[in-house]
Amino acid sequence: xxxxxxxxxxxxxxxxxxxxxxxxxxxxxxxxxxxxxxxxxxxxxxxxxxxxxxxxxxxxxxxxxxxxxxxxxxxxxxxxxxxxxxxxxxxxxxxxxxxxxxxxxxxxxxxxxxxxxxxxxxxxxxxxxxxxxxxxxxxxxxxxxxxxxxxxxxxxxxxxxxxxxxxxxxxxxxxxxxxxxxxxxxxxxxxxxxxxxxxxxxxxxxxxxxxxxxxxxxxxxxxxxxxxxxxxxxxxxxxxxxxxxxxxxxxxxxxxxxxxxxxxxxxxxxxxxxxxxxxxxxxxx
Numbered sequence: 089x090x091x092x093x094x095x096x097x098x099x100x101x102x103x104x105x106x107x108x109x110x111x112x113x114x115x116x117x118x119x120x121x122x123x124x125x126x127x128x129x130x131x132x133x134x135x136x137x138x139x140x141x142x143x144x145x146x147x148x149x150x151x152x153x154x155x156x157x158x159x160x161x162x163x164x165x166x167x168x169x170x171x172x173x174x175x176x177x178x179x180x181x182x183x184x185x186x187x188x189x190x191x192x193x194x195x196x197x198x199x200x201x202x203x204x205x206x207x208x209x210x211x212x213x214x215x216x217x218x219x220x221x222x223x224x225x226x227x228x229x230x231x232x233x234x235x236x237x238x239x240x241x242x243x244x245x246x247x248x249x250x251x252x253x254x255x256x257x258x259x260x261x262x263x264x265x266x267x268x269x270x271x272x273x274x275x276x277x278x279x280x281x282x283x284x285x286x287x288x289x290x291x292x293x294x295x296x297x298x299x300x301x302x303x304x305x306x307x308x309x310x311x312x313x314x315x316x317x318x319x320x321x322x323x324x325x326x327x328x329x330x331x332x333x334x335x336x337x338x339x340x341x342x343x344x345x346x347x348x349x350x351x352x353x354x355x356x357x358x359x360x361x362x363x364x365x366x367x368x369x370x371x372x373x
Contacts, residue, residue, distance in 0.1 A: 094199075094221035094222060097221045097274075097275060098171065098197055098221065101171055101219060101275075102171040102172055104324035104325070104327075105148070105170075105171060105172040105174075105175055105324055106172040106173070106174040106175065107324065107327075108321065108322055108323075108324045108327075109149070109172060109174035109175045109177075109178060110174075111321035111322045112148065112149045112175065112178065112322055113149060113178045114321065115318055115321060115322055116149060116178075116182070118309075118314075118318065119149075119322075120151070121308065122307045122308060123151065123214075124151075125305060126152070126214060126243055126303075126305075126364065127151045127152035127154075127155040127214070128152075128155055129243075129303070129366065130152050130155075130212045130213075130214060130241045130242070130243060130366075131152060131155050131156050131159050131212065131241075133239070133241035133299070133366065133368045134156075134210040134211075134212050134239040134240070134241040134368070135210065135239050136156055136159045136160060136209070136210050136212075136239075137159065137160070138159070138160055138161040138163060138164060139160060139161065139163040139164045140160045140164045140209035140210060141160075141164060141165045141166075141167075141207065141208050141209050142156045142157075142160060142164070142165070142166045142167070142208060142209060142210045142211070142212065143166075143167050143168075143169070143201075143203065143208045143210070143211045143212070143233065144156060144166060144167070144168040144169065144211075144212050144213065144214075145169055145198040145211065145212070145213040145216050145217070145226075145230075145242075146169070146170055146198060146213055146214065146215065146216025146217075146219075147168030147169060147170045147175075147176065147179055147193060148170055148172075148175045148179065149175055149178045149179050149182065150168070150178070150179035150182045150183055150193075151214065152212055152214055153166050153167075153168035153179070153183075153191060153193070154179075154182065154183055154186065154188060154191065156210075156212060157183065157188045157190050157191040158188065160190065161190070162190055164190060165190050165191075165192070166190060166191045166192070167191075167192050167193075167194060167203070168191065168192070168193045168194070169193075169194055169195075169196040169198050169201075170193070170195065170196070170198075171195065171196075171197065171198075172195070173195045176193040176194070176195060179193050180193050198213075198216065198220065198226060198229075199220050199221065199222055199225050199226045199229065200225075200229070201229045201230075201232070201233055203233045204233070205232055205233065206232075206233070206234065206235045206236065206238075207233050207235070208233050208234055208235060208238060209234075209235055209238050209239075210234075210238055210239045210240070210241070211230045211233065211234055211238070211239075211240045211241075212240075212241050212242065213241075213242040213243070214242070214243045215243060215244065215245065216242075217242055217244055217280060217286065218244045218245065218275065218276065218277065218278070218279040218280045218281075219275045219276075219279075220275060221274075221275060223279075223280070223286070223289055224289055224292070224293070227289045227290050227292075227293035227295070228293045228294075230290075230293065230295075231290075231293040231294045231295055231371060234295075234371040235371070236371055236372065236373045237370060237371060237372075237373050238370070238371045239368065239369070239370050239371075240290065240295055240367075240368065240369045240370070240371075241366070241367070241368045242286065242366075242367050243303075243364050243365070243366055244279075244280040244281065244286055244364070244365050244367070245277055245278055245280075245281055245363075245364060245365070246278075246281050246302050246363035246364060246365045247278060247281040247282070247363065248278055248281075250302070250304075250361070250362075250363030251361070251362055251363050252348075252352065252360055252361055253307045253360040253361065253362045254277060256345055256348045256349060256360075257319055257323070257326060257345055258326075259348075260341050260344045260345050260348070261326075261329050261330070261333075261341065263341075263344070264333055264337045264340075264341060265329065265332050265333070267329065277325065280365065281365060283300055283302075283365075284300065285365075286300070286365065286367045287300035287367045287369065290367060290369040291369070294371070294372070295369035295370060295371055295372075296369060296370050296371070296372055297367075297368075297369050298368040298369055298370055299366060299367065299368040300365070300366075300367050300368075301365070301366050302363050302364070302365055302366075303363070303364045303365075303366050304361065304362070304363055304364075305361075305362045305364065306359040306360060306361055306362060307359070307360045307361075307362050308357050308358065308359055308360075309349075309357065309358045309360070310356070310357060310358075311358065312345075312346035312347075312349045312350050312358060313346070315345075315346075315349050315358060315360070316342060316345060316346055316349075319345075
């Protein structure tokens with residue numbers, strides 16, 4: 089399979105995430121339930137406080153930018169960037185509905201920042217960086233726009249063995265179709281999963297590493313059916329794979345995924361383990 093060039097990757101990702109934007113709005117309450125702890129963790133790790141100027145990379149439908157905007161208050165400012173205008177339209181409605189007017193969302197490729205040198209007190213990002221064509225360039229840009237002693241805090245997925253939340257559908261799909269592993273330098277869900285992957289790039293960009301750790305949590309669903317429907321609606325990278333299945337194979341894949349998910353039932357809930365890699369760094373004075 090021929091590799092896409094960076095521009096083709098960006099255009100494809102813009103199309104993918106724009107396509108699922110309505111679903112992310114539909115499932116917003118469940119997503120917030122399962123990821124709110126991470127939004128606050130990133131804001132805390134970046135030491136965000138009132139009056140600061142913060143940049144959020146890959147804001148999607150609004151988080152963690154919204155939490156950061158609440159933290160900086162009326163005297164501060166948060167700018168959230170994302171490829172998808174459709175995602176950001178939903179983020180704007182959410183933020184303004186919460187009365188947050190110190191928050192500006194902009195369509196942009198986060199690898200090519202238009203913001204000025206040393207213009208932000210903190211840069212945060214949730215599940216964005218592993219999808220970038222050139223992570224090294226993105227980290228150099230982050231280092232450039234950070235003020236001296238400014239903080240960088242990012243979350244990426246840890247390895248597949250630690251994430252049945254993501255691994256289960258991939259394992260089942262491989263029983264029906266061939267899914268070649270992505271080249272190591274190409275974007276992918278687990279691209280920055282290993283210790284030192286992202287933090288090493290940050291250090292080479294001139295930042296001082298403060299933390300590179302795995303954070304364990306659970307993703308909760310009231311039923312296997314909810315998990316399945318949520319997966320089909322929101323998982324942009326998986327949708328083309330499911331589309332390759334025949335009607336019969338798709339029904340069997342659904343059965344197997346639901347059966348696997350049920351193994352994680354705890355009482356009235358299904359609690360699927362998640363493992364998230366948190367990297368925190370600081371720009372030297």
